[in-house]
Amino acid sequence: MRIFVKIIALAALFGTIAMPVSAQWLGPDDVVVTARSYGPIHPYRAAVEAAYGAETDPARRAILSANLDRWRALPSELGQRHLMVNVPAQEVVLWENGVPVARWDVIVGRPRTPTVSFSAEISGVNLNPWWYVPQSIVRESVGALVRNNPAEARRRGYVASGGSYRQRPGPGNALGRMKLVMPNSHSIYLHDTPARHLFDREVRTFSHGCIRVRDAMGFAARLVGVSRSELEAMAASGQTRTVSLAAPVPVHITYFTAVPGPSSQLDYLNDIYGRDPA
Structure with missing residues (x-):
């Protein structure tokens, strides 16, 4: 039950759900311990967590929360x-x-x-x-260069094969x-x-x-x-x-x-x- 309530508290902290009245007794330390189970332990992350705990400005807290989300997305x-x-x-x-x-x-x-x-x-x-030219860059520039100015394309090292392009x-x-x-x-x-x-x-x-x-x-x-x-x-x-x-x-x-x-x-x-x- 305590683990379940911790998860609710963490979700409430980052705005996912409203925190139920029955979970209000949990302190911030409980949430931090749960948060650290996602992503790596890292000195830079610890600094952001500490700043989040001390910050009172809502806009800054939102930025810090977004950064903590990004830390949690990393491998442990x-x-x-x-x-x-x-x-x-x-x-x-x-x-x-x-x-x-x-x-x-x-x-x-x-x-x-x-x-x-x-x-x-x-x-x-x-x-x-x-360089194997991505199709997005072929469409943006390289394809037109090869079609319209093949001599210049060759000078720059481009090689066309079907719809694919490489650069030497x-x-x-x-x-x-x-x-x-x-x-x-x-x-x-x-x-x-x-x-x-x-x-x-x-x-x-x-x-x-x-x-x-x-x-x-x-x-x-x-x-x-x-x-x-x-x-x-x-x-x-x-x-x-x-x-x-x-x-x-x-x-x-x-x-x-x-x-x-x-x-x-x-x-x-x-x-x-x-x-x-x-």
Whole structure:
């Protein structure tokens, strides 16, 4: 009975149902214990939970509640060594044994082609990758380029086969010099880019959903466990090849607008996709 009442209390806390009078005796600690049974135990999540308990402003509480919902959607085990992309922060962080050890700026999806939240597993790094053009981009631009200016399309490395299009490896390839091998149903990957000047922008929402990483070769070398020069040597031939990781690395694509800042207080980030409560 007590477990049932706790579930009712949790649902009431996040606005799913009205809390019955018989459950009013439960305190906030009961709800927090139940909430932690969903998703991972994490220092950033703990900071949001603490802020939620202390916050009195209804608008801020709604934002914190939405962020806690996003934490609960994550796997309960993130991995001893894992990557966490936070789309509003426009960054990817490498975590090892519960500690952030490195971070890189990223470019994420535009509001009309947003980067979705999901988890996957990285098994390797694809050097000098071919780009298999998604049909949405074929319809938007590449298909018309191939039809209307085939010479320019060939110069850019596009190869058409039936209704499918690929782009050869090379300096202008949309994936740059590397792409992480991370199978997923969204066709979203972390990769390099030839348009590196875009990393200098404060708001970096330019992609069709994939995640472009600053210093992608240094980033990939860190994951593989080799020096940057060693990875550069592996890619020097220009041939497409895959370098396997010693062990798979989970990657979690997240959307957190309330995160701990350097002053130990929460920072509220720009809600670039308008997902927080208004």
